Amino acid sequence: RDFNERCAQCSEVNWGLTDGGRFYCRSCHNVTERTREVVNTDFITNSRVQTISKRLKKEGKNDGGCEWYICEGFQLVLKKQVEALEALGVCPQMKDEILCNFWRCYLQKSKQAYCKRPAGETVKALSVCESSTDVDSDPERPSLLHLLSLSESEGDLQTDCSFASSVSKVSESTSVYSGSVDGSLYLMKNQKEKLRMTMPMTLSFCYLALLWVREPITLSELLRFVVEGHIPYMNVFQHFPEKMKLCGLDLKIFCVESWPLYEEVFNKMHELAAFLDLPRFPDITESCFLHPDMLCMKYLMEANLPDELHNWTCRVVKKIGIGEVDFLTLMPGNKSTRKVKYDVLAAAVIVVVLKLLFLLDDHYEWLLSEFAEERNKNNTEVCMFYSGGPYFEFRKWYEVVKHSLDVEQKKLDEEKAKYLWRCEKPLFYSVKNKSKVLKRRQMVVNLQNQFGKLSGSVQRAEKPNPSSFQLSWSEENTDGSCFHGHSLKGVLQEKCGLLTTMNPDYWLCTVKLCNEKLCGHLAHYREVEFPQSYHFVLGLFSFLLRIQPSYIHDEVCMIEHRLFNKKLCKKLKYNTVLRK
Amino acid sequence: MDSFLEDYKEAPAVVVGGKRRRRSPATQAVLQPLLHLPFLPPQPVSSNEYKLNFKKSKEACLSYIQDALLQKQWKRAAEFLTCYVESLEKDYSREHIGPSEMIWRIGTEILWHHSQSRMKEFNCFMEQMKTLGVKRYLKVCLEHVFHLLCNGQIDEAYQNLSLAESWRFGEQTAIQDKEIKLIQAYRGLLDYCSWSKQKKILLEHGEDGFADLAVEQEMHGYFRKAAVNLKEIIKIPGVWDVFVKCYVDILHDIVPSHELMIDFNTMLQKSKKRKKRQLGLEVIFAALDYAGWKENAKAWSCLARQVKQIVISEKHLDWIKQEWNSRKDWWPDFHFSRYLAKRNWQENKSLSYEKALVAGILLGKDCKYFKYVSHQGCKTRVKRFRMLKKFVTRHNPVYLRISGPPDSSVQP
Numbered sequence: 001r002d003f004n005e006r007c008a009q010c011s012e013v014n015w016g017l018t019d020g021g022r023f024y025c026r027s028c029h030n031v032t033e034r035t036r037e038v039v040n041t042d043f044i045t046n047s048r049v050q051t052i053s054k055r056l057k058k059e060g061k062n063d064g065g066c067e068w069y070i071c072e073g074f075q076l077v078l079k080k081q082v083e084a085l086e087a088l089g090v091c092p093q094m095k096d097e098i099l100c101n102f103w104r105c106y107l108q109k110s111k112q113a114y115c116k117r118p119a120g121e122t123v124k125a126l127s128v129c130e131s132s133t134d135v136d137s138d139p140e141r142p143s144l145l146h147l148l149s150l151s152e153s154e155g156d157l158q159t160d161c162s163f164a165s166s167v168s169k170v171s172e173s174t175s176v177y178s179g180s181v182d183g184s185l186y187l188m189k190n191q192k193e194k195l196r197m198t199m200p201m202t203l204s205f206c207y208l209a210l211l212w213v214r215e216p217i218t219l220s221e222l223l224r225f226v227v228e229g230h231i232p233y234m235n236v237f238q239h240f241p242e243k244m245k246l247c248g249l250d251l252k253i254f255c256v257e258s259w260p261l262y263e264e265v266f267n268k269m270h271e272l273a274a275f276l277d278l279p280r281f282p283d284i285t286e287s288c289f290l291h292p293d294m295l296c297m298k299y300l301m302e303a304n305l306p307d308e309l310h311n312w313t314c315r316v317v318k319k320i321g322i323g324e325v326d327f328l329t330l331m332p333g334n335k336s337t338r339k340v341k342y343d344v345l346a347a348a349v350i351v352v353v354l355k356l357l358f359l360l361d362d363h364y365e366w367l368l369s370e371f372a373e374e375r376n377k378n379n380t381e382v383c384m385f386y387s388g389g390p391y392f393e394f395r396k397w398y399e400v401v402k403h404s405l406d407v408e409q410k411k412l413d414e415e416k417a418k419y420l421w422r423c424e425k426p427l428f429y430s431v432k433n434k435s436k437v438l439k440r441r442q443m444v445v446n447l448q449n450q451f452g453k454l455s456g457s458v459q460r461a462e463k464p465n466p467s468s469f470q471l472s473w474s475e476e477n478t479d480g481s482c483f484h485g486h487s488l489k490g491v492l493q494e495k496c497g498l499l500t501t502m503n504p505d506y507w508l509c510t511v512k513l514c515n516e517k518l519c520g521h522l523a524h525y526r527e528v529e530f531p532q533s534y535h536f537v538l539g540l541f542s543f544l545l546r547i548q549p550s551y552i553h554d555e556v557c558m559i560e561h562r563l564f565n566k567k568l569c570k571k572l573k574y575n576t577v578l579r580k
Numbered sequence: 581m582d583s584f585l586e587d588y589k590e591a592p593a594v595v596v597g598g599k600r601r602r603r604s605p606a607t608q609a610v611l612q613p614l615l616h617l618p619f620l621p622p623q624p625v626s627s628n629e630y631k632l633n634f635k636k637s638k639e640a641c642l643s644y645i646q647d648a649l650l651q652k653q654w655k656r657a658a659e660f661l662t663c664y665v666e667s668l669e670k671d672y673s674r675e676h677i678g679p680s681e682m683i684w685r686i687g688t689e690i691l692w693h694h695s696q697s698r699m700k701e702f703n704c705f706m707e708q709m710k711t712l713g714v715k716r717y718l719k720v721c722l723e724h725v726f727h728l729l730c731n732g733q734i735d736e737a738y739q740n741l742s743l744a745e746s747w748r749f750g751e752q753t754a755i756q757d758k759e760i761k762l763i764q765a766y767r768g769l770l771d772y773c774s775w776s777k778q779k780k781i782l783l784e785h786g787e788d789g790f791a792d793l794a795v796e797q798e799m800h801g802y803f804r805k806a807a808v809n810l811k812e813i814i815k816i817p818g819v820w821d822v823f824v825k826c827y828v829d830i831l832h833d834i835v836p837s838h839e840l841m842i843d844f845n846t847m848l849q850k851s852k853k854r855k856k857r858q859l860g861l862e863v864i865f866a867a868l869d870y871a872g873w874k875e876n877a878k879a880w881s882c883l884a885r886q887v888k889q890i891v892i893s894e895k896h897l898d899w900i901k902q903e904w905n906s907r908k909d910w911w912p913d914f915h916f917s918r919y920l921a922k923r924n925w926q927e928n929k930s931l932s933y934e935k936a937l938v939a940g941i942l943l944g945k946d947c948k949y950f951k952y953v954s955h956q957g958c959k960t961r962v963k964r965f966r967m968l969k970k971f972v973t974r975h976n977p978v979y980l981r982i983s984g985p986p987d988s989s990v991q992p
Contacts, residue, residue, distance in 0.1 A: 258633030454658035
């Protein structure tokens with residue numbers, strides 16, 4: 001961003017970044033040799049690096065542990081994650097060029113490294129851990145309790161407090177305790193301005209990089225891969241080298257006990273992009289996987305819906321302009337454009353199309369289904385072959401999909417209940433409860449062995465191979481459970497040479513959109529207020545994307561707003577005029 | 581330009597709260613119900629509902645275990661329990677029932693019912709559970725013992741009981757005293773079992789002419805231990821039927837003149853159950869059959885008390901009759917002779933009082949013993965003797981019912 005030189009060719013100052021991280025002029029597309037990382041060349045002289053090199057000498061001094069900083073830990077995490085992504089097939093540049101640069105940029109901006117003077121507090125951090133005697137007398141030093149309460153992790157704060165109180169009672173050198181050098185500081189400072197690094201944020205980094213390279217992985221997929229274990233997240237600290245001892249407050253930072261939420265990672269990603277002052281991201285064009293046309297096709301297949309619906313999704317996308325490059329491409333820091341959730345958007349488009357065609361008011365779709373069923377009965381197979389597949393019957397589709405969905409949902413629920421959160425590496429807050437922790441761990445392992453044997457032939461299933469599709473339907477099935485090739489003839493009609501829906505009506509999810517900035521949502525979804533069919537469809541995509549139905553509902557409202565707003569305004573105006 | 585939307589002649593039916601307002605004629609459906617109130621207060625959609633975290637995951641796990649247990653699917657329960665046990669590594673001190681207790685209870689159920697589970701594993705598991713919580717230690721011990729008993733492993737059960745009995749842990753010992761009492765009770769019970777086994781052996785041997793001193797001593801040892809334990813236990817208010825029965829068996833079997841018989845009778849008298857009270861009467865009569873008790877005021881007071889009570893209530897006179905039947909021929913000479921009356925009066929007024937009461941009831945106011953004692957008592961103007969005289973006089977007809985038709989051997 002400091003790059004203010006004039007372009008050699010056209011003398012403009014309008015720079016962007018290529019995929020390779022080089023600056024290029026947007027006006028004349030002249031690519032320079034300058035890359036982002038060469039912005040600051042005097043990082044070698046900064047004291048952080050000096051400290052690190054000093055550390056290497058100190059290594060091996062105390063029981064094999066070394067001094068390490070929190071950001072180093074995160075760097076390791078990111079490294080592991082991106083390697084996993086590479087194993088999944090992501091292009092290798094992501095690791096060495098993209099993510100690396102993002103991370104360095106982050107370190108620089110948050111003054112943790114690569115800058116002249118890292119936060120003077122780091123020097124203080126060292127002294128905090130070393131001093132032992134006057135711990136309680138120093139009023140400035142925060143108590144362990146206070147630090148624990150500041151951290152963002154949820155849930156077992158009470159338990160931690162009990163640990164904390166037991167630790168802080170004894171004024172040993174472990175009053176502000178962490179294996180890392182700056183663990184306590186990390187939690188203490190008000191880092192709002194500096195965007196403190198957290199575990200969920202590592203995924204934001206990953207996604208940011210994926211988006212830059214325009215890899216065909218959506219955020220919901222990424223999160224699903226994390227939950228399925230293909231991308232390290234939960235207990236990734238167990239891969240830290242032996243000498244990086246993790247204890248005390250480090251646990252608060254690196255040990256998470258909940259899966260990250262889509263919203264969380266998504267919002268952080270945008271914050272991060274703005275924080276890093278990134279330029280406009282590479283364009284999302286029609287041929288890009290993340291374009292709604294493409295994603296709709298994928299989701300239509302996965303939802304076992306007829307391919308013909310794709311025409312309709314494309315029409316809707318075009319009509320409301322959400323297929324435009326400028327709409328889809330990420331421009332960090334631009335507050336006026338809506339942040340796009342590609343996957344949710346595509347799913348919402350499909351929902352809207354279904355509403356357009358089938359109404360989904362718990363009546364019409366079933367009526368249409370009956371008509372289709374009748375016609376299918378009367379047609380012979382030959383007829384069907386020539387007319388392009390049987391009539392699509394909503395009822396049949398519902399039954400088939402619901403059945404599979406229920407089965408998968410049940411499996412998923414059981415997996416969630418059987419999930420093992422702990423790992424082999426023991427975690428303890430202080431040396432004092434180390435033996436207790438180890439004993440407990442041993443007992444847990446014993447019990448697991450004992451009852452594992454009694455579980456019968458049920459073996460813990462191997463991690464399933466990562467798959468982009470959670471539900472798959474094969475056209476070769478003769479039981480007719482695949483609807484891809486079915487025809488929408490039964491719900492369409494021709495009018496003035498144009499193919500249009502038989503359904504003349506549409507119901508809006510909401511009349512007025514909420515102010516997203518105030519309550520965080522465009523609308524508020526409550527199952528009881530909407531038709532069951534609508535709820536079912538939301539539920540289907542909610543399962544596929546692993547997000548709450550209300551997020552999809554929000555996007556549906558947004559799309560409907562764009563589709564019908566003009567008409568609605570006209571009508572309301574007309575009404576008011578009449579009343580007068 | 582896409583015009584499919586133009587087909588909507590008007591703006592789509594406006595929805596408030598989600599449900600449609602108007603229907604198209606094509607559908608011929610009933611009109612939807614009227615509008616609800618439009619703008620409901622926005623519910624903050626709690627993202628926590630969908631947040632999957634450790635606690636929620638384990639709660640779900642528990643409910644799966646519960647379902648499996650209810651349906652007796654032990655394998656499935658074991659499967660989920662395997663996943664649940666890591667909760668031990670989290671501190672749940674604020675929860676009402678913590679994971680360690682859950683695991684103990686669930687694990688016990690599974691191991692007990694699962695077809696492939698062996699006693700060895702079960703014992704191993706219980707030992708682990710004992711280390712999990714000091715507050716529960718004795719409870720776990722007791723339950724372990726119960727299971728061992730159910731499985732017929734008496735010796736192991738006994739060992740465990742002894743071990744548990746000797747357990748001390750500061751405050752906890754006092755807090756868990758109920759469990760300790762139970763443990764002692766069961767140990768006494770097992771002692772009793774051993775004793776009866778030994779006795780049986782002894783009897784068999786005795787028939788053959790063998791008198792194994794060691795066995796006999798052992799038997800006595802068991803008896804002593806059992807009796808002491810059981811006596812202690814029974815003192816505590818509560819329902820101790822099983823233990824009482826054992827106590828009865830023991831005492832009944834040995835020479836009924838044992839000193840414990842008195843206490844036993846006292847206890848039995850207090851019982852609400854008729855049978856027990858009757859038994860008490862039997863016991864005390866039996867005890868007084870022996871010369872050793874002739875002069876024992878306490879024993880006589882027991883008998884007197886019980887007899888008096890029966891007479892006053894006028895219920896169960898038949899009990900006395902039954903007991904007296906076998907004794908009426910010799911007790912008068914044995915206990916109630918004139919000579920004894922004089923001697924008792926001289927040596928022990930309380931003894932004579934009690935005996936007089938009994939004699940008066942059993943033999944009537946005209947019997948030697950009673951006449952002498954009450955006369956002496958009234959002479960000395962001791963109040964209770966006057967009361968005694970009144971009482972016996974009032975209830976005089978009773979003795980007739982007890983004794984049956986007057987016997988010529990009864991001296992006036």
